[in-house]
Every structure is written in structure tokens, then in C-alpha cells.
């Protein structure tokens with residue numbers, strides 16, 4: 405889609421409910437809603453509004469495009485002839501409102517996984533093509549966030565169609581793609597004033613300042629030669645193998661496929677479970693917590709960058725916040741800096 409330079413407009417807090425209602429009239433609109441553990445993306449209903457104080461949602465945008473469980477297709481045999489029934493995706497969101505830059509970037513990292521020809525996942529691709537992502541820049545990054553270290557930015561634009569920056573009294577709204585422009589223009593919002601543009605810059609500067617430091621994620625060469633390092637013997641010791649980190653990670657995307665009652669299902673799975681690699685023969689190449697933790701980290705910070713040129717982590721910090729054993733990815737990565745064989 406051909407891009408044109410974006411002109412920023414201003415959306416006041418008072419106008420926001422009407423803008424959401426108007427968006428929902430034009431097509432299914434989902435909104436980042438809730439706070440803390442119960443937050444995620446849900447379909448718009450009258451009265452639902454964006455909570456700009458809430459911070460990133462606990463549940464990620466990933467589950468809108470890769471649901472936790474879904475039917476891939478149905479099948480039956482009629483008069484001895486097998487028939488397939490393709491899945492008909494329902495409740496496709498057209499607009500997703502309040503997407504944090506790290507979540508949009510995570511989708512951009514997953515696109516080549518699900519859409520690399522000739523293996524295009526039709527369900528993923530259909531949802532992606534239908535969606536307009538309206539982003540919400542982070543003016544107050546959380547204590548576990550480290551997006552700049554992972555190559556992102558609290559006001560990053562990658563993967564978004566529109567970026568909204570919270571400023572006093574409202575939002576600076578900048579369309580980034582033709583799709584974003586098609587969503588923004590009918591709203592008839594006034595052009596942003598110079599002081600509002602300056603306020604948005606100040607928001608960005610403050611957010612970046614809070615995120616200084618972070619964690620080393622550029623570890624591909626180090627890890628490539630450190631597979632047998634003794635550090636792996638210790639790194640996993642606190643891990644309970646609960647897989648919460650992978651389920652909440654916006655870039656983890658492993659799933660299992662099974663058949664039930666004439667339907668083929670796909671359900672989220674995790675490399676942190678012992679059965680994930682269990683073969684039908686009974687052989688299991690990853691029997692220990694050490695091997696599973698190593699696989700999770702090697703995949704994100706060595707194998708994925710080898711294939712795609714950047715790590716499969718956006719520094720959202722969710723795995724840090726959710727881990728019941730206080731395994732902090734940032735400190736794990738610090739330790740991994742030295743695993744070179």
C-alpha cells in the first residue's frame with residue numbers, strides 16, 4: 405500500500421467515546437480494556453472506552469490473531485466420500501484500538517512465520533489483512549518494560565496503521581498507512597497545533613528516559629557458540645515449567661493440532677512443557693528443564709535472529725511480571741552474555 409506523509413490531528417478525551425462508537429458502526433471494533441491481570445482486547449460495546457492510565461494489557465494482541473483454541477476445519481464422510489468443511493472465522497475485528505507499540509511489533513515478527521510462501525496460514529493472513537491497528541504510545545512504561553533494548557520504542561510505529569500519543573486533554577493522532585488514513589479521515593478531527601506536536605515529542609523523550617538501560621538481546625553470535633555452556637545447568641533451576649511466560653509472550657506462537665468429533669483443532673502449546681517434544685515412539689529429545697529453558701531462549705535470541713535478522717522478543721516485560729518463580733528475563737540475558745564457549 406502506497407504511503408503518503410502523515411498529518412497529525414488532535415482527538416480530545418471528550419470526543420473519544422463518540423469516536424469509538426463511530427468506529428464500531430463502520431465495522432467490528434475491539435478495544436484494549438481492563439487493568440492488571442484481567443486486561444486484554446475485547447469487542448466494543450456501548451460505554452466501553454480506552455483507559456489511558458491502564459498500561460499495556462496483560463493478555464496480548466496475539467490472541468486476537470492466533471486464538472488460544474480454534475477449529476481449522478471440519479470433516480465427515482458422506483456415502484463413503486470424505487468431505488472437508490473449511491473453518492469460517494467469525495467476529496473478525498476490523499479495527500483494534502489501543503494497541504501498544506510492542507504488541508504491534510510482535511505481530512510484525514510473527515507475520516513471516518505464518519505468511520512465508522508457500523506456507524501461508526489462511527486464518528492468520530485473513531485476520532491480519534482485515535485489521536486496522538490503532539496504536540497507543542506509552543507515556544508511562546512499566547517497571548519491567550525494556551522495548552528500546554529489544555529494538556523498539558515506546559512510541560514505535562512498526563506494524564501500526566495509526567499512532568495516538570497521549571498528551572494533555574487528549575491524543576495526537578498520526579495516520580501511518582493508507583488504511584490508517586481511511587480510518588482517521590472520516591472522523592473530521594482538527595489538525596494538531598504546534599504546541600500539541602511539541603507535547604507529544606516531550607512525552608516521547610520522557611518515556612525513552614525511563615527506559616534507559618534494559619537488557620542485552622543481541623546475543624545471537626554468543627549463543628550460537630554457547631550451546632554446551634555450563635551456565636545452562638543453573639539457569640533453569642528456579643523455573644517451575646508452568647509455561648505462563650510463553651502463553652503471555654506476544655511473540656511465542658507454538659501450537660498443537662488434534663482431532664475431535666470431526667473437527668481439527670489448533671490449541672496453544674509451549675516448549676516449556678515436557679510433552680511438547682514427546683514423540684509417538686516414546687522418545688523425548690528434551691526431557692529436562694535445562695533443555696526446555698535453553699530451547700526457549702535459543703529460539704528467541706539465536707535461531708529466530710539467524711533466520712530473520714532480529715530477536716523474537718519485543719521487551720514487553722510480561723514474562724518478567726507473570727513468572728511465579730521470579731525468573732527475570734533481563735537478568736537471565738545479562739548472564740547469557742558470557743556463555744561463549
Ligand code: SF4
Nearest residue numbers: 643644646647649727
Ligand atoms: S513463567 Fe517462570 S516458572 Fe513458569 S515456565 Fe516461565 S520461567 Fe518457568
Ligand code: SF4
Nearest residue numbers: 653717718720721723
Ligand atoms: S520474551 Fe518476555 S519480554 Fe520478550 S516479548 Fe516475550 S514476554 Fe515480552
